[in-house]
Amino acid sequence: ISIDWEDVAYIRTGRVMSVLLDGGEVILGRLTTESGKLLVGGEPVEFPQVVGIASASPREFDLWTADISVGLNFRSGNVEQKDLNTKVSLKRRTVKNNTKMSYTGNYSESESEQLANNHTASLSHDYRISHKWFFRPIQAEYYRDPFQNREAEWTVGFGAGYQIFDSPKLDWTVSAGPGYQRTEYVDVVEGEDRTVSTGAFLIGTFYDQDITDNIELEVDYQVTLTEAKAGRAKHDFYVALDVDLTSRLDLRLAGTWKRIESPQPDSDGITPEKDDFTATLGLALEI
Structure with a gap:
């Protein structure tokens, strides 16, 4: 299923993700959004700080x-x-x-x-x-x-x-x-x-x-x-x-x-x- 990003109102990832922040820090956790704010493992992160998001799966195939x-x-x-x-x-x-x-x-x-x-x-x-x-x-x-x-x-x-x-x-x-x-x-x-x-x-x-x-x-x-x-x-x-x-x-x-x-x-x-x-x-x- 493909959904346009502008149509997405809420996100909850089923797996742990790896998030790169501006400055080089990498944090791990499941992603959720609440009231337009991003949470990584329950901790708030400002959207402008996010450089990239990728799977943190231990499986190389992923x-x-x-x-x-x-x-x-x-x-x-x-x-x-x-x-x-x-x-x-x-x-x-x-x-x-x-x-x-x-x-x-x-x-x-x-x-x-x-x-x-x-x-x-x-x-x-x-x-x-x-x-x-x-x-x-x-x-x-x-x-x-x-x-x-x-x-x-x-x-x-x-x-x-x-x-x-x-x-x-x-x-x-x-x-x-x-x-x-x-x-x-x-x-x-x-x-x-x-x-x-x-x-x-x-x-x-x-x-x-x-x-x-x-x-x-x-x-x-x-x-x-x-x-x-x-x-x-x-x-x-x-x-x-x-x-x-x-x-x-x-x-x-x-x-x-x-x-x-x-x-x-x-x-x-x-x-x-x-x-x-x-x-x-x-x-x-x-x-």
């Missing part, structure tokens, strides 16, 4: 959520083609920490010839400092796309972020920080290094909004700035529109855009296209 989406396309007859698009997101949230892991894969084959085969795996961990600010001690990504002349690309970094909006229907954050990138090319022009290591600067934003009770919009964008020999700038943009079919199953229309400002030519002097676009229609399961 701290995790998962989102799995799959898109499939098969053609036969005059054209034999198959396409597979997969995205898996895992999130672990406590009152102070927020860990995200994701995997995205796209594979396409026609007449036994590969048309696409790219994979992206990412990890980030955020530590809440205050109502608006958080510290990101680790951010990492693995990327592989032979059609972009990327055999393997590793990016690691750290930084800080700011919560622009944090409401029941809108979540919007921005983050930035320095990093390091190591790129291994599939093939390069004679005399060029096949492996390039360089410093990087990462800038990203995440936007999640409930447009209606049944429709949700998610936007995730990150740009990685590096030296020209590593691509100069890599843009990763993801947008998804989810329509509720059941309480856990959504119909998802998603699109991705990847752009490398300075692609590395191969040994034949052929330079990959800067932009790659993907659009998928599939099902998403929330756990």
Whole structure:
């Protein structure tokens, strides 16, 4: 059952919750509200002091959520083609920490010839400092796309972020920080290094909004700035529109855009296209 926050008149939690207060103090207790005031374990707490609320359950399973989406396309007859698009997101949230892991894969084959085969795996961990600010001690990504002349690309970094909006229907954050990138090319022009290591600067934003009770919009964008020999700038943009079919199953229309400002030519002097676009229609399961 989903209830709009503005329609809630009274709260009583059935389990012990962990409450982070402004200043870093964490208190435990069941939550209740009386006459517009919050009580934690029977003790009054001012609403403006509350930075975050999460489950204090000792079960690790209660701290995790998962989102799995799959898109499939098969053609036969005059054209034999198959396409597979997969995205898996895992999130672990406590009152102070927020860990995200994701995997995205796209594979396409026609007449036994590969048309696409790219994979992206990412990890980030955020530590809440205050109502608006958080510290990101680790951010990492693995990327592989032979059609972009990327055999393997590793990016690691750290930084800080700011919560622009944090409401029941809108979540919007921005983050930035320095990093390091190591790129291994599939093939390069004679005399060029096949492996390039360089410093990087990462800038990203995440936007999640409930447009209606049944429709949700998610936007995730990150740009990685590096030296020209590593691509100069890599843009990763993801947008998804989810329509509720059941309480856990959504119909998802998603699109991705990847752009490398300075692609590395191969040994034949052929330079990959800067932009790659993907659009998928599939099902998403929330756990």
